[in-house]
Amino acid sequence: NAGVTQTPKFQVLKTGQSMTLQCAQDMNHNSMYWYRQDPGMGLRLIYYSASEGTTDKGEVPNGYNVSRLNKREFSLRLESAAPSQTSVYFCASTRSKTSAPLEQYFGPGTRLTVT
Amino acid sequence: AQSVTQLGSHVSVSEGALVLLRCNYSSSVPPYLFWYVQYPNQGLQLLLKYTSAATLVKGINGFEAEFKKSETSFHLTKPSAHMSDAAEYFCAVSLSYNNNDMRFGAGTRLTVKP
Numbered sequence: 001n002a003g004v005t006q007t008p009k010f011q012v013l014k015t016g017q018s019m020t021l022q023c024a025q026d027m028n029h030n031s032m033y034w035y036r037q038d039p040g041m042g043l044r045l046i047y048y049s050a051s052e053g054t055t056d057k058g059e060v061p062n063g064y065n066v067s068r069l070n071k072r073e074f075s076l077r078l079e080s081a082a083p084s085q086t087s088v089y090f091c092a093s094t095r096s097k098t099s100a101p102l103e104q105y106f107g108p109g110t111r112l113t114v115t
Numbered sequence: 116a117q118s119v120t121q122l123g124s125h126v127s128v129s130e131g132a133l134v135l136l137r138c139n140y141s142s143s144v145p146p147y148l149f150w151y152v153q154y155p156n157q158g159l160q161l162l163l164k165y166t167s168a169a170t171l172v173k174g175i176n177g178f179e180a181e182f183k184k185s186e187t188s189f190h191l192t193k194p195s196a197h198m199s200d201a202a203e204y205f206c207a208v209s210l211s212y213n214n215n216d217m218r219f220g221a222g223t224r225l226t227v228k229p
Contacts, residue, residue: 031214042219045217056215059218090159102214103149104159108158
């Protein structure tokens with residue numbers, strides 16, 4: 001049981017390049033999330049997927065796109081990277097439940113630098 | 116929209132001393148509150164959560180937090196710090212069951228001195 005896995009762990013891009021960050025979970029969770037973490041700002045939600053086949057914008061979606069490929073996988077794409085997207089990106093998942101919020105399980109993160 | 120403020124970006128304590136990390140929230144309705152811990156180069160792990168069942172919440176590793184509605188606070192405490200507690204701690208607030216509106220504080224880095 002690997003939990004939430006993310007690839008790659010590190011990436012350096014030049015301005016204007018594109019890339020896709022991959023995330024997979026093996027816990028049969030319904031909901032998945034992408035966050036970015038910047039110094040002094042905590043984590044901010046980029047996009048989330050409440051269930052397979054659905055995606056919605058979070059707090060900071062501009063410059064990103066996502067795909068919920070199946071129940072296990074949720075990818076984040078940067079079409080044209082900008083230096084402002086230099087950050088650490090975390091994927092998370094949770095088992096949806098209607099009676100109480102459940103904890104989110106986080107991946108180890110992808111450290112992205114855009115030059 | 117709800118928000119979280121963590122007072123103090125860095126806290127330093129001696130091993131064996133009390134740990135107190137402060138979190139205040141703003142919300143128009145009773146929120147759900149969380150404390151997460153992040154060790155270096157790792158993702159976040161849940162320490163504890165408040166979901167209105169009890170105001171004093173006990174978590175893992177000896178941590179606990181008390182929800183005080185009158186003070187809009189959810190401070191994290193541990194009676195005796197251990198070297199392994201050195202990490203960054205995040206307070207978070209959500210108004211929904213599915214956490215799609217989760218807001219995190221800026222984080223407090225805890226240093227434990229021998």
